[in-house]
Amino acid sequence: MRLVVIALTIAAVVSLVGTPLLIRFLARHGYAQAIRSSSDDLVYPDHESKRGTPSMGGVAIIVGVVASYLLTHLIVWRPLSASGLLILYLMVGLGLVGVADDYLKIFKQRSTGLRARTKLVGQAAVALSFAYLSVQFPSSTGETPASMGISFLRDTGIVLPMGLFLLWVWFLITATTNGVNLTDGLDGLATGAAFASFLAYVLISVWQYGQSCYFVTDETCYPTANPLDLAIVAAAAAGATFGFLWWNTSPAKIFMGDTGSLALGGAIAGLAIFSRTELLLPFTAGLFLIISVSVILQVGSFKLTGRRVFRMAPLHHHFEMLGWPEIQIVVRFWIIQGLFIGAGLALFYAEWVRS
Numbered sequence: 001m002r003l004v005v006i007a008l009t010i011a012a013v014v015s016l017v018g019t020p021l022l023i024r025f026l027a028r029h030g031y032a033q034a035i036r037s038s039s040d041d042l043v044y045p046d047h048e049s050k051r052g053t054p055s056m057g058g059v060a061i062i063v064g065v066v067a068s069y070l071l072t073h074l075i076v077w078r079p080l081s082a083s084g085l086l087i088l089y090l091m092v093g094l095g096l097v098g099v100a101d102d103y104l105k106i107f108k109q110r111s112t113g114l115r116a117r118t119k120l121v122g123q124a125a126v127a128l129s130f131a132y133l134s135v136q137f138p139s140s141t142g143e144t145p146a147s148m149g150i151s152f153l154r155d156t157g158i159v160l161p162m163g164l165f166l167l168w169v170w171f172l173i174t175a176t177t178n179g180v181n182l183t184d185g186l187d188g189l190a191t192g193a194a195f196a197s198f199l200a201y202v203l204i205s206v207w208q209y210g211q212s213c214y215f216v217t218d219e220t221c222y223p224t225a226n227p228l229d230l231a232i233v234a235a236a237a238a239g240a241t242f243g244f245l246w247w248n249t250s251p252a253k254i255f256m257g258d259t260g261s262l263a264l265g266g267a268i269a270g271l272a273i274f275s276r277t278e279l280l281l282p283f284t285a286g287l288f289l290i291i292s293v294s295v296i297l298q299v300g301s302f303k304l305t306g307r308r309v310f311r312m313a314p315l316h317h318h319f320e321m322l323g324w325p326e327i328q329i330v331v332r333f334w335i336i337q338g339l340f341i342g343a344g345l346a347l348f349y350a351e352w353v354r355s
Helices: 002-028 058-076 082-107 116-134 162-183 189-210 227-248 257-274 278-284 286-305 315-321 326-354
Strands: 149-151 155-159
Touching: 002 058, 002 189, 002 227, 058 082, 058 227, 058 257, 082 116, 082 162, 082 227, 082 257, 116 162, 116 257, 149 278, 162 189, 162 257, 162 278, 162 286, 189 227, 189 257, 189 278, 189 286, 189 326, 227 257, 257 278, 278 286, 278 326, 286 315, 286 326, 315 326
Parallel strands: none
Antiparallel strands: 149 155
16 A cells, blocks of 8 residues: 555556656746637537647656656666556557647647557557557466456456457547546546546455455455556556646646547556456446447438437537536546545445455
8 A cells, every 4th residue: 555655646646746847847938739619510618718828748747657657666766567557558549649739739729639540550559569568478377467367356257369459458448548547537537536546446356455365265265367467557646637637627728638638548458358347337437438429329310310419429528519518527527536436446345245
């Protein structure tokens, strides 16, 4: 538990102190994201007050997580693990895809950023390489960071061949990263929701460490590789998002951009895969799932019937169009995320008790 506290504290301090430095640098060079404006054909929520706000703040989050993970291990002189390093690889790799997207939004003033196909190719390259590497590097007991079995609260009996496993991991990472990306439309909304997700994985990983098959030899033990290191990564991510939230909450002084949203989504998916709780993602990332479904419903309904389900998608913009204040939407959506996470943790603990 001491390592978790150290990691969370270092990441929070780095992010809290580093973000205003990044804000000043970005503002000095005019690195602000383009804001969509309404026209006669398309009506968007009024976000003119956000014009000129620096973007690409996800750099501060990524730096906070990486610095915290490395410094925590250095302070206690603990060796790095394949699990921790691979999640950092996933975060940084997806963050670089986000940097390319934010570059177009900032320098080319193209509010849509990268073309969807280009972004998906970049995400796929990072996700597939991560998936392959995740079943390498066996520990002394033969456990690799990821298992090729589909998992819910533990690994199930459904074991995938390598080809299907790569596609499964790609799907989980792509779905989660795009869910966080779609949610990042209001000040602090995605940041606060991601913070809650990371806290959930801190609890899950710490519990798995205490009940690890390295220490416990009954049928209730968890064969997760490096659960304590997963807790350190999750705590670092929670601390970094917490520190960033100070500057990202309404009225935001900086946006995380795709740099942050893709990196955070990748970290959440990576923690789910490595903790063997893949199908628990609809709970630990419940808000991101709802937001994604709202976009799917909107696009599907319009293409099939010519009618829209919501006034605007993603879902939070629908409530903006109804006249809800931004702060009210954000807080209520945070509450929804908390309820999903509470239900997921209850399922996780109930399975252990029943076992």
